[in-house]
Amino acid sequence: MVGISKYIRDHYDLSNWQYYGASAGAWNALYLSCKKEEMFMQQIQELGQFSYNDLYDLERTMKKRIVTNFEMNDFQLSRLHICVSVKPNWFPLLRKHIIKDFENLDDVVESCIASSHLPFVSNGDFFYNYRNKKCLDGGAFRLPYRKRDKIHPDFILCPDSWKNTKINDMNRIYNMDVQQLIYNGYNDAHRNRERLDECFSSPTRYRRPNLVIAPRIHNPHENQIDDS
Numbered sequence: 001m002v003g004i005s006k007y008i009r010d011h012y013d014l015s016n017w018q019y020y021g022a023s024a025g026a027w028n029a030l031y032l033s034c035k036k037e038e039m040f041m042q043q044i045q046e047l048g049q050f051s052y053n054d055l056y057d058l059e060r061t062m063k064k065r066i067v068t069n070f071e072m073n074d075f076q077l078s079r080l081h082i083c084v085s086v087k088p089n090w091f092p093l094l095r096k097h098i099i100k101d102f103e104n105l106d107d108v109v110e111s112c113i114a115s116s117h118l119p120f121v122s123n124g125d126f127f128y129n130y131r132n133k134k135c136l137d138g139g140a141f142r143l144p145y146r147k148r149d150k151i152h153p154d155f156i157l158c159p160d161s162w163k164n165t166k167i168n169d170m171n172r173i174y175n176m177d178v179q180q181l182i183y184n185g186y187n188d189a190h191r192n193r194e195r196l197d198e199c200f201s202s203p204t205r206y207r208r209p210n211l212v213i214a215p216r217i218h219n220p221h222e223n224q225i226d227d228s
Contacts, residue, residue: 003185022138025213048178
């Protein structure tokens, strides 16, 4: 999805947009919130130069690059909202937490790692420990925001937005082709630019528009359990 995110950033004014991200969408939202776009994109592209043992190995590499090359004020964190699924000790079901009160840059990146943690797949563990809580992929919830916040998604971005099946073949941890992922996503966005123009060239006048980046297209009216 990062290629689509880059196209959107390159061609539209996002100064008033809010970003809601879950799973891989959390990393895309972080990229969109970064003031130093070229430097952040360089860090992403250089990930393709190495091989990784698992998803967590890739995420740790990206975390090291971010905390080494950026500072807290390099990101517009007031516009960033990361969805994390949390398993409370006293509750049998997952609860949705929207992280927006970031403590430091390490905490920002850790929220993205927690939001994209796939049980057993990421690093062999079912949960990821974030803020002393058992967490996993924010994509467990279809809505990466809380109903009570009355968020209206002005644009929803997900991996199959443009139905490009070739993306799946490039997105495996053992043969990930970062350059081709960006290239194909960017071209997909260009081919669908009329839809993007309609959304991003005509922003709402009376509220801040919201860009939702999630693992799948969702139904805003579905039942869900929010955090308290």
